[in-house]
Amino acid sequence: MHPLNKKSGKRLSFTLWIVFIILLLFFYTIDFTNYAYLSQRMNASLLNYLEDAGISFKMMWQSYPLLWMIIGIVVAAFLFIWIVRSTYNYILSKPMVATRKNRIIWGIVFFLLLGIGIFGKFDQYPLRWSDAYSLRSDYAANLALNPFQSFFSSLKFRRSSFDINKVKEGYGWMSSYLGVDHADSSNLSYVRTYPAKNTNAPQNVVLVICESFSGYKSSMYGNPLNTTPYFASLTKQGLFFDRCYTPHYGTARGVWATVTGVPDVSLTRTASRNPAAVDQRTIINDFAGSDKFYFIGGSTSWANIRGLLINNIEGLHLYEQDDYSASKEDVWGISDKELFLEANKVLSKQQKPFFAIIQTAGNHRPYTIPEEDKKEFAIKKIAEKELKQYGFTSEDEYNAFRYTDFAFKKFMEAAAREKYFENTLFVFIGDHGIRGDAGNMFPRSWTEQGLTTVHVPLLFYSPKYVQAKTSSLPASQVDVLPTIAGICGIPYTNTALGKDLTTAPADKAAFIFDPDIEQIGVVDTMYYYNYSLKTKQEAFVSIKDDRKIKVGRATLDRYRAITNAFYESSRYLLLNNKKKK
Numbered sequence: 001m002h003p004l005n006k007k008s009g010k011r012l013s014f015t016l017w018i019v020f021i022i023l024l025l026f027f028y029t030i031d032f033t034n035y036a037y038l039s040q041r042m043n044a045s046l047l048n049y050l051e052d053a054g055i056s057f058k059m060m061w062q063s064y065p066l067l068w069m070i071i072g073i074v075v076a077a078f079l080f081i082w083i084v085r086s087t088y089n090y091i092l093s094k095p096m097v098a099t100r101k102n103r104i105i106w107g108i109v110f111f112l113l114l115g116i117g118i119f120g121k122f123d124q125y126p127l128r129w130s131d132a133y134s135l136r137s138d139y140a141a142n143l144a145l146n147p148f149q150s151f152f153s154s155l156k157f158r159r160s161s162f163d164i165n166k167v168k169e170g171y172g173w174m175s176s177y178l179g180v181d182h183a184d185s186s187n188l189s190y191v192r193t194y195p196a197k198n199t200n201a202p203q204n205v206v207l208v209i210c211e212s213f214s215g216y217k218s219s220m221y222g223n224p225l226n227t228t229p230y231f232a233s234l235t236k237q238g239l240f241f242d243r244c245y246t247p248h249y250g251t252a253r254g255v256w257a258t259v260t261g262v263p264d265v266s267l268t269r270t271a272s273r274n275p276a277a278v279d280q281r282t283i284i285n286d287f288a289g290s291d292k293f294y295f296i297g298g299s300t301s302w303a304n305i306r307g308l309l310i311n312n313i314e315g316l317h318l319y320e321q322d323d324y325s326a327s328k329e330d331v332w333g334i335s336d337k338e339l340f341l342e343a344n345k346v347l348s349k350q351q352k353p354f355f356a357i358i359q360t361a362g363n364h365r366p367y368t369i370p371e372e373d374k375k376e377f378a379i380k381k382i383a384e385k386e387l388k389q390y391g392f393t394s395e396d397e398y399n400a401f402r403y404t405d406f407a408f409k410k411f412m413e414a415a416a417r418e419k420y421f422e423n424t425l426f427v428f429i430g431d432h433g434i435r436g437d438a439g440n441m442f443p444r445s446w447t448e449q450g451l452t453t454v455h456v457p458l459l460f461y462s463p464k465y466v467q468a469k470t471s472s473l474p475a476s477q478v479d480v481l482p483t484i485a486g487i488c489g490i491p492y493t494n495t496a497l498g499k500d501l502t503t504a505p506a507d508k509a510a511f512i513f514d515p516d517i518e519q520i521g522v523v524d525t526m527y528y529y530n531y532s533l534k535t536k537q538e539a540f541v542s543i544k545d546d547r548k549i550k551v552g553r554a555t556l557d558r559y560r561a562i563t564n565a566f567y568e569s570s571r572y573l574l575l576n577n578k579k580k581k
Contacts, residue, residue, distance in 0.1 A: 004088070004091065004092060010088075014081075014084070014085075017081065017084050018077075018081060021077050021081060021084075022073075022077055025073045025076050025077055025080075026073065027042065027147045027148060027151070029072075029073055030042055030147070031147035031150075033064055033069075034046065035142065037063075039142075040142065040276075041142055041145050041146075041147060041150045041275070042147040042150055042151050043150050043151055043153075043154035043275055043276045044151055044152075044154040044155040044156075044157065044276075045154065045161070045276060123299070123301070124298075124299055124301070124331075125299055125301030125302065126301075128301055128304055128306075128307075129145055129149055129150070129153060129304065129307065130272075130278070130300075130301070130304035130305070130306045130307025130308075130310075131301070131306065131307075132144035132145050132307075133278070133306065133307045133310045133311040134310055136310060138279075138311070145275070150275050153273070153274070153275050154274060154275050156268045156273075156274075157266060157268060157269070157273075157274040157276065157277075161571070161575070162568065162571035162572045162574075163568065164572075166564065167568045167569060167571070167572045168185050168188070169564070169565075169568070170561065170564050170565030170566075170568050170569060171183075171185050171188060171565075171569070172185065173561065173562065173565045174190075174497075174565045174566070174569050175189075175190070177565075178190065178192060178494075178497065179192055180192060181193055188572065188576070190494075190495050190496065190497075190569070190573065190577075191493060191494075191495050192493070192495075193491075193492075193493050193494075194485070194486070194491060194492055194493075194494070194500075195491050196489055196490060196491045197486075197489050198487075198488070198489025199489065200489075201465055201487065201488045201489040201490075202423055202424055202425035202462050202464075202465050202488055203353040203423040203424070203488075204290075204347075204350075204353050204354050204355070204356075204423055204424040204425070205287070205290075205354070205355045205424065205425050205427065205484055205488065206343075206347070206356045206357075206415075206424055206425070206426050206427070207258075207355075207356070207357045207358070207427045207429075207480070207484070208357075208358045208359075208360065208426070208427065208428045208429070209254065209255060209258060209357065209358070209359045209360070209429060209431050210360050210363070210404065210428060210429065210430045210456075211251065211359075211360045211361050211362065211363045211364050211404075211430075211431055212363045212364060212401075212430065212432065212434055213363070213404070213428075213429070213431070213433075213456050213457060214391070214432075214433035214434040214436075214452065214455065214456065215242075215244075215430075215452070215455040215456055215457055216391055216433075216436070216438040216439075216442060216446070216452055217391045217392065217401055217434065217436075218231065218232070218401075218457060219231070219232040220235055220240075220242065220457055221242070221441050221442070222441050223390050223391065223441060224390055225382065225386075225387075225390045225392070225398065227398065227401045227405060228402070228404070228405040228408075229405065230405050230406075230408055230409040230412075231405050231408050231428070231457070231459075234408075234412070234459060234461055235457070235459055235470070236468060237461065237463060238426075238459050238460055238461035238462070238463075238466055238468060239459070239460040239461075239466050239467070239469050239471070239502075240457070240458070240459050240469070240470045240471070241457075241458040241459075241470075241471050241472075241473060241475040241501065242457070242470055242471070242472055243455075243471075243472045243473065243474050243475065243525075244429065244430075244455070244456050244457065244458035244474075244475040244476065244477075244510075245451070245454045245455055245456070245474065245475070245510040245512060245523055246431065246433065246454045246456055246476070246477050247263035247264070247265075247454070247476060247477060247510075247511050247513055247570075248263060248264060248265075248432070248454065248512070248513045248514065248515065249432045249433070249453045249454060249514070249516075250264075250270065250432055251303075251431045251432065252264075252270040252272050252273075252302075252303035252305060253270050253271070253432075254430075254431035254432050254477060255272070255305060255308070255359065255431065256270065256271050256272055256308060257476075257477040257478050258429065258431075258477045258478075258480050258481070259280075259282050259284070259308065259309070259312070259313075259357075259481075260280040260281070260282055260308075260312075260496060260577060261282070261283065261478045261481055261482070261495075261496025261497055261498040261577075262280070262478065262496045262497060262570055262573045262574055262577055263478060263513055263570045264513075264570075264574070265513050265515075265520075265567060265570045265571055265574065266515065266574070267515050267518065270303055271574055272303050272304050272305050272307065272308050273303060273304050274574075275307075276575060277574050277575055278304075278307045278308060278311055278312075279311065279578045280308065280577050280578065280579065281312070281495050281496070281577050281578060281579040281580075282312050282313060282481070282579075283482060283484075283485055283492050283493075283494060284313050284355055284481065285313065285314050285579070286485060286490060286491070286492035286493065287353075287355045287485075287488070287490060288490075289352065289353060290352065290353040290354050290355045291315070291317065291350060291352050291353070291354045291355070292314065292315055292316045292317065292354070292355050292356075293316070293317045293318075293343075293346065293347070293354060293355070293356035293357070294309055294313070294316055294317070294318050294319065294356070294359070295339060295343040295346075295356065295357070295358045295359070296319070296320055296321075296333070296339075296358075296359045297321060297332055297333035297334045297335070297336065297338070297339040297359075297360070297361050297362075298320065298321050298331070298332045298333030298334075298361055299320050299321060299333065300318065300320060306318070312579060319342070319343070319346065320333070321333035321334060324338065324339075324342045325342070326338035326339075326341075326342060329368045329370055330366055330368040331366070332361035332362065332364060332368075333361065335362055335368070335369075335370045335373070335407070336360045336361070336362035336363075336403070336404060336407040337370070337373060337403075337406065337410050338370075339358065339360065339407075340358065340407055340408075340410060340411030340414070341410065341411070341414055343356065343358050343411075344411060344414045344415055344418065347415075347418070347420055348418040348419070348420060350420065354420075359431075360404065360407070362403060362404060362407065363400050363401055363403070363404045364400075366396075367394075367396040367397055367399070367400035368400075369399060369400065369403050373403075373406070376406075377402075377403060377406050379395075379399050380395075380398070380399060380402070381395065382395060382398055388437075389439060390439065391434075391436045391438065391439070391452075408428070412426070422464055423464070424462065425460060425461070425462040425465065425466070425484065425487055425488060426459075426460075426461040426462060427458075427459065427460050427461070427480065427484060428457065428458070428459045428461070429456060429458045429459075429477060429480055430456025430457060430458075431456075432453065432454060432456065433452050433453050433454050433455045433456050434452065434453065435450055435452055435453040436452050437452075438452050443543060443544065443546050444546050445528065445541035445542060445543055445546070446543065448541075449528055449530065449539060449541055450514065451512075451528060451543065453514075458475050458480070460484075460487060465487065466487060471501070472525065473501060473504060473508050473525070474508050474509055474510040474523055474524055474525060475501055475508075475510065476498065476511065478496060478497050478498035478511075479499055479500070479501050479504070480498070481498060482494055482498045482499055482500045482501075483498075483499075483500050483501040483502060485500070486500035486501075486502050486503065487502065495573075495577055496573060496577055497511070497566065497569060497570065497573070506525070507524070508524070508525075509522045509523065509524045509562060509566075510523050511563070511566035511567070511570070512528075512530065513567070513570075517532065517534075518532060518533040518534050519531065519532050519533065520533060520563050520564075520566075520567045521563055522562050522563045522566060523543060526542065526543065526544055527540060527541065527542060527543060527549065527559075528540075528541050528543050529556070529559035529560070529563060530563070531560060531563070538556060538560070540555075540556060540559065
């Protein structure tokens with residue numbers, strides 16, 4: 001099978017070349033025409049046209065010079081094959097004088113070059129499609145992509161499409177619930193515009209997305225291990241929502257929902273990994289005149305989060321592990337304490353208003369606590385039985401949770417010494433909770449139905465501008481940006497599913513999606529309803545106490561309709577919440 005010395009090897013080699021050349025030309029031809037038509041690179045959504053192949057072919061025949069394109073592909077294929085054959089003939093015309101040693105050396109060099117080409121860059125993470133958006137131009141980013149990668153990356157997300165009829169079925173309730181300006185079931189508008197309403201408001205925003213900040217493991221809900229005493233003290237000085245639910249489990253999904261206001265209801269992989277969904281509108285851009293910052297201790301190459309952030313947040317200053325003076329502690333980069341202090345150094349130098357996001361990672365395996373902090377932060381020993389009784393699997397997890405509180409304190413103490421502190425709104429929310437036994441801290445339904453997985457604290461803290469209050473209104477990550485905009489009093493446009501929690505009505509509900517078991521549901525002030533997308537089996541439980549609930553079919557149907565409205569609207573907006581060009 002030698003491609004040069006053996007006749008059978010040559011035949012196989014040329015067959016593979018011909019297949020490759022035809023595929024290359026076919027993909028790029030479709031890619032060019034698709035970009036000319038839709039201004040986006042080729043992706044797997046094109047396969048949807050095969051469902052109506054006859055109509056699609058007629059549209060293509062009437063829209064494109066198909067005959068000339070086919071002739072062009074054939075001519076180009078022959079040209080490429082001629083180049084390959086000429087190259088082979090040239091190589092065969094030269095004497096084969098390489099020694100065994102040279103062949104080994106060149107083999108190793110060639111292998112290493114292939115490896116570098118596959119990985120793409122010298123970094124912790126390989127070159128990914130989201131890196132194209134660091135060019136900060138939609139056109140440049142699209143130019144940097146290639147159709148093979150775009151197609152096969154998006155192929156995994158074909159099930160992430162939507163059923164337009166189901167979207168329209170729930171649009172009436174959803175548009176009323178959201179208060180859409182001009183409800184239109186034909187064009188499916190979700191637009192709500194809000195004028196400026198408050199001149200006496202914070203100028204700056206610091207939004208902290210906290211890794212695995214699970215409610216029942218913290219001090220605010222009566223956990224005897226008292227893991228977060230400092231944060232608990234902050235909640236008594238700010239606007240604290242003690243019934244906040246993330247729409248789903250997972251950091252990438254949590255960042256997505258917080259930044260875009262749309263729950264990530266992708267059933268396969270996270271929406272941040274879907275090239276077709278990377279274009280999203282965000283309320284952050286309505287903070288006109290504010291500099292935008294994103295601080296993370298590690299790298300945003302993880303889960304292709306870089307594409308979501310850089311492509312959609314205008315003028316974003318992105319700080320990652322290599323941008324800090326602090327050294328890396330583990331796979332997640334620098335420690336949370338150092339991340340906060342590094343962010344504070346940058347923010348303290350700002351002369352303009354700013355909107356900053358800080359994403360922590362320390363409360364995550366391997367639960368690293370820096371040696372330099374162990375003098376001030378005491379590692380505690382707790383009996384295994386007591387740990388498990390109050391929601392922790394190990395001492396490492398327990399102490400890492402406590403270290404998060406330590407990092408919060410260090411950050412707020414450092415920020416309080418800076419000029420920006422007084423005019424800044426600080427917001428803290430967990431990226432997700434952790435599944436586990438909440439014991440007697442919550443009703444049994446929280447553990448049995450997995451609410452511990454999505455229940456997180458949500459705090460808006462600004463002593464000068466925000467009155468201290470605790471609210472049990474159902475809140476969600478999708479509500480964070482509208483609420484921030486409302487507190488800051490800026491004019492903004494909301495095209496997603498979140499609401500300003502300071503003005504939200506008592507019938508507020510939070511949507512919950514579990515991709516692992518394909519289950520969707522809604523939780524309000526009293527009940528949690530969910531059903532399986534696979535089996536259609538339903539559950540309706542009290543979240544206030546352990547009493548059994550019996551309800552009629554009409555009530556279940558109403559909750560099911562609300563759940564479907566959230567789910568179908570989310571599926572639609574994942575691909576249709578695009579920012580204006």
